[in-house]
C-alpha cells in the first residue's frame with residue numbers, strides 16, 4: 105500500500121460519502137429516497153394523494169389478509185393467483201406464436217410481403233382495443249385477459265425475431281453452405297443463438313405489454329384478478345388502494361425482470377468473453393427508438 | 403483420389419442497379435487438378451478467385467460451363483478455409499469443429515482433437531472464439547477444414563488478414579499439415595511468395611477472369627525464401643505478372 109493511501113485511512117469521510125453517492129448504486133438509492141420524500145410532501149398537502157406510509161400499510165393489509173378498516177379483508181393472494189396463470193399462458197402463447205411468425209417473416213420474403221403491414225397494424229393497436237373486443241367476444245371470464253395478452257404481446261416478439269433473422273451474418277450462412285451443414289443443425293446452432301439478443305428484447309417487450317394487457321382486460325372484463333381488484337378500490341374512491349395496487353404491479357414487473365429474465369439472459373450469453381456490466385444496454389434492453397425503427401424497417 | 407475438373411467456366415453477376423452493367427467475374431476458365439497436389443490460384447484483386455472457389459464449393463452456380471469434383475467416382479467432401487475465421491461466436495472451439503462435420507460423432511471428435519493439436523490448440527477445446535486471438539481463430543478455421551476429412555480442401559486467402567509474423571508461422575504449420583495429409587488443395591492468394599512457398603502448381607488468373615499462366619513448382623519441401631532457387635521462381639513469376647500488366651495497359655491503349 106502506498107503512503108498516500110495510508111495517510112487517508114478508509115472511514116466515513118466526506119470524500120467516501122461523495123464517492124458512494126456518485127456510484128451507480130449510491131445514485132440509485134439517492135433517487136429513491138428523493139422520490140419518497142417528494143411523495144410524502146405531496147401526500148401531506150393533498151388529501152387525494154395517499155402518503156407512502158398509508159400506501160405501504162394498505163399493501164401490507166392486502167397481502168396479509170388483514171382488514172381495511174372493517175370494510176373488506178385483504179385479498180391479495182386470491183386475485184394474484186387468478187391473474188398469474190392468465191398472464192403466464194398468454195405470454196407463453198405469445199412467445200411461441202411470435203417466434204414462429206418472426207422466423208417465417210424473417211426467412212421468407214413472400215411471408216414478409218404478406219404480413220408486414222398486418223404486423224404494423226397489430227403493433228399500433230393499443231391493448232385497450234383488444235381488451236374491449238375480447239370482452240365483447242368472450243364475455244367476462246378468463247378468456248378476455250388471456251387473448252388480450254396474446255394479441256398485444258405476440259407482434260412484439262415477432263417483429264424482434266424477424267429483425268434478428270435478417271441480421272444473421274451472411275458470412276456464417278455461407279460458411280454453413282460451404283460445409284453443407286444440415287438444416288436443423290443450422291437452426292439450432294447458428295440461427296437461434298444469433299437471434300437470442302433479439303429474442304430477449306422481444307420477450308421483455310412482451311412481458312411489459314402483456315402485463316399491461318392483462319390488467320386492462322381484468323379491469324373491464326373479469327370478475328376477479330388483480331386488475332379487477334384495482335378497479336374495485338378505484339370505484340370505491342379509495343386512493344391508497346389504487347396507488348397500492350399500482351405499486352404492486354410495478355414491483356411484480358421488477359421482480360420478474362430481475363429474478364427471471366436477467367438471469368436467463370446472462371445464461372444465454374455465457375459465450376461472451378468479457379460480460380460487461382452494460383450487457384443489458386447491448387442486448388435485450390427495451391429500446392423504444394430501435395423498436396420503432398424495426399417496425400418501420402419491415 | 404479427388405479430381406477437380408473445370409471446363410469453359412464463365413460467371414456473370416447481374417447488374418447491381420437498373421441501367422448498370424452485369425459483372426463478368428469469370429470468363430472462360432478451364433483447368434483440371436487431381437490427387438496429392440497443392441495448387442495455388444494467384445491473380446490481381448477482383449479477377450474472380452473467390453468467385454471460382456464459391457462455384458467449386460457449390461455456394462454459387464456457374465453461368466455456363468461445368469465444374470465437377472469427384473472422389474473415386476463419388477461426390478467429394480469439401481473443406482473450406484475463409485479469409486476470416488468464420489466461427490460461431492456462441493459455440494466453443496470443439497462445438498465449432500463438430501458443427502461442420504458429417505462424420506460419425508466419435509470420429510468427428512477424434513479428428514477435431516487431432517487437428518486442433520496440430521495447430522497448437524490442443525488446450526483450447528472449451529474456449530469460445532472471443533477468448534482467442536485472431537491468429538488462433540484462424541488456426542481453428544484451418545483445423546476445422548482439415549477435420550471434416552475433405553477430399554478437396556479450398557482456401558481463400560486464409561492468411562491475408564493476419565500480421566506478417568503470424569502469417570509466416572501459420573504458413574509453416576500449413577506446410578507441415580499438408581505434408582502429413584497430402585490433401586488435394588486449391589489455395590487462393592495474391593501473394594506470389596506464399597504461392598511459391600506452399601504449392602506444387604501455380605495458376606495465374608488475369609483481370610477479367612481468364613487463365614493467364616499455369617506453372618509447376620518442383621522445389622523440395624521445406625522451402626525457404628532465402629534459398630536462391632526459391633527466389634528465382636518467385637522473380638520469374640513476378641516478371642510474368644509485370645508482362646501481364648504491361649499487355650493490359652497496352653491493350654487499353
Ligand SMILES: Nc1ncnc2c1ncn2[C@@H]1O[C@H](COP(=O)(O)OP(=O)(O)OP(=O)(O)O)[C@@H](O)[C@H]1O
Nearest residue numbers: 415425426427446447448449450451452453454592
Ligand atoms: N455477389 C456478387 N454480385 C455481384 N458481383 C460480384 C459478386 N461477387 C463478386 N462480384 C464481382 O466479381 C468480380 C470478382 O470478384 P471476386 O471476389 O471473385 O474477386 P477476387 O479475385 O476474389 O478478389 P480479391 O483478391 O480482392 O479477393 C468483382 O468484380 C466483383 O465485384
Ligand SMILES: [Mg+2]
Nearest residue numbers: 451452453558
Ligand atoms: Mg477474394
